[in-house]
Amino acid sequence: MTSPAEVAAGVTDPEMPMLTLLDLGVLRSVEMEDDVVVASITPTYLGCPAMATMRDDLVHRLNDAGFGRVEVRVQLDPPWSSDWITDRGRRALRENGLSEPGNVGRSVGLSLGPTRRNLYCPRCGSPRTRLLSEFGATACKALYRCDECLEPFEHVKEI
Amino acid sequence: MNDDLFGGDSSQWAFGTDFEDPLAGVDTTMVDDVVADDLALYCLGLADDALIMSQRLSEWCSRAPEMEDDVALANLALDLLGQARLLLARAAAASPSVVPVLPEGSPVPPEDALAFFRSAGQFRNVRLAEVPGGDFAHVIVRLLLFSVARRELLERLRGSRDQVLAAVAARGVKEVSYHRDWSARWFLVLARGTGESRRRLISALDELWPYQAELVRCGAVDLALADAGVGVDPTTYAGAVDAVLGEVFATSGVERPSRGPLAGVGGRLGRDGVHTEALSLLLAEMQVVARAHPRGRW
Structure with missing residues (x-):
């Protein structure tokens, strides 16, 4: 059983x-x-x-x-914490067109610059990606766009 | 429908969320040497700040300058609503006497009873949260002032001896850090944008600044709970709040406003139930349907 x-x-x-x-x-x-x-x-x-x-x-x-x-x-x-997403979960995100979260930083200070993430487009793999919005369809995702294949994609945020 | 899910009765109050007890599985044992009513009032203050801010932010649904910001504001509102719900439930669990009495058989859970069936004088939010909305600069300034102070509070509340407060703070501090940074970046954008965006930003800051001091004022309940290691005395983080705001102002080239704090009534402020008339109007809209159908089920 x-x-x-x-x-x-x-x-x-x-x-x-x-x-x-x-x-x-x-x-x-x-x-x-x-x-x-x-x-x-x-x-x-x-x-x-x-x-x-x-x-x-x-x-x-x-x-x-x-x-x-x-x-x-x-x-x-x-x-x-997004660090809890397993390797299998990260693979599933990538395979389904979502961008996986990076490691959660420990910084808690005020951050006035744009959030910098080195992301690769989950569709075409290009590093030429651009943040569209820090908030996506759900609280845990940000919205990006790939400047290579021009497709938008969602990124699971580091938190 | 599996009846076991809802204890044999699958109907729920029509206006509530449907996790019967948001604190199920959380240790709600009272820390000894804390007066239950004090803990309830303390939780109500933090909950009402989040609830009223959430309501004001959600008024922006479909009105933000861009769709992305529309989504952002709705997400910020949802984060605060989530914090409010747990804190209201904590207040009710600490002292059921704070929960409005509803008709017998009413399915309204305690946290919803607190949100929808109290009148303005029973709300303990800071007045900054209730001020009527203005333009986009107004929402950014309000959110900045609010989230800078709330983040410092939650940061320190993580060490609370109360399990629920500590847990809400540990989760909430990450959420509110995000709110702070989002609003601070927008503050910069508006300050460095066009003459018009800067003018509107400074005008909003000038209007809202008198409400800022209330965020770091220490009341009797704060002091009692801080002494017991359950709450935080806001004066202990007033300096940290000031430093963060100072950095935002300096980076934006905006002068610190000079207007003094808004007076209360006989020394009583938002935390004591003294509010502007705007709160009554906000509550009228927020509560009208729930109050019309206290027994509503689906």
């Missing part, structure tokens, strides 16, 4: 379905407490509106796999 952790590991992010919650780093743990499956998830952003969908998806998938009692807990601490 498949373990609850294995079942939960197959649940994908509602906004970025090429990523599992595990690869995104949102799914922190899956444990049995007596006969209850307890899954802990950490929001990417505190206002992330997809949390309820993630919870429902986890519950449904585990129910369908025969685990009748499932509890999903929110784990706020430590806060999510």
Whole structure:
């Protein structure tokens, strides 16, 4: 029989379905407490509106796999970091036209210059990319454009 | 629909989000030697700042100069709404007495009851958050003043002995750093842009500066919680706030405004429930549907 952790590991992010919650780093743990499956998830952003969908998806998938009692807990601490996205998750992002986050810097000082990232276009590989907006369709992404192939693409932000 | 998901009742309050308890799984045990009502009031202050700022920012939906900034402002509003929700839930968990009493059988969760069923005098936000919006320079100046102070606060609140406050601060400081930098860069752009953009920027700064001092004022509740290692005394980061603003002003070639702080009423300010009339109007719009349907379910 498949373990609850294995079942939960197959649940994908509602906004970025090429990523599992595990690869995104949102799914922190899956444990049995007596006969209850307890899954802990950490929001990417505190206002992330997809949390309820993630919870429902986890519950449904585990129910369908025969685990009748499932509890999903929110784990706020430590806060999510884009460094938690796994190598497999990063590959999935690239293969789906998204740009993966670089390492999170430790600087907390005021930054008045433009955010500098050395990005490569996930479609054509060109380094000639340009920031369009620090905010994309979801809080965790910025919007870029490739000056080589002229396609826009989304970059998962370092945070 | 699996009934177990919602404890047998799959309907929810029509206007709320649907994670039943936003603090499920978080340790909400009270730190001893803290008065529950003080903690609740402290959380309400930080929550209301974020909630009212979020509401003002969301008014910009579809009105920003470019679509990218439209999306940015909506994202900033969402970040603050997320912080507000957890802090309101924390206030309710600390002292249920702060939550407005609703008709029996009402499905409204406590954090929504606090957001939608309090009147202006019960809100504890700083008045900077409620001032009516102006032009784009106005939104940038307000966000800069607000996020510089909030970032310094959250930075220090990460060490709170209260688990929820520490967790919200640890996550929130990263979000608000982003808000600060975004607004500071726009401040520079407007200051160095055209004569008109600079004129508007300085005019907004002049209008909003009297509200700035309130962001770093220490009230009795702040002091009590700071003493207990749960809250932060704003005067401890007033210097840091000043330094960051000074850097932005210097880089932009904008003079520090000279207008003095806006007076309160008998020494009472936004944190004490003293507000401008703008807050009532803001709340009227924000709360009207929720108040009309306190039992609304879907």
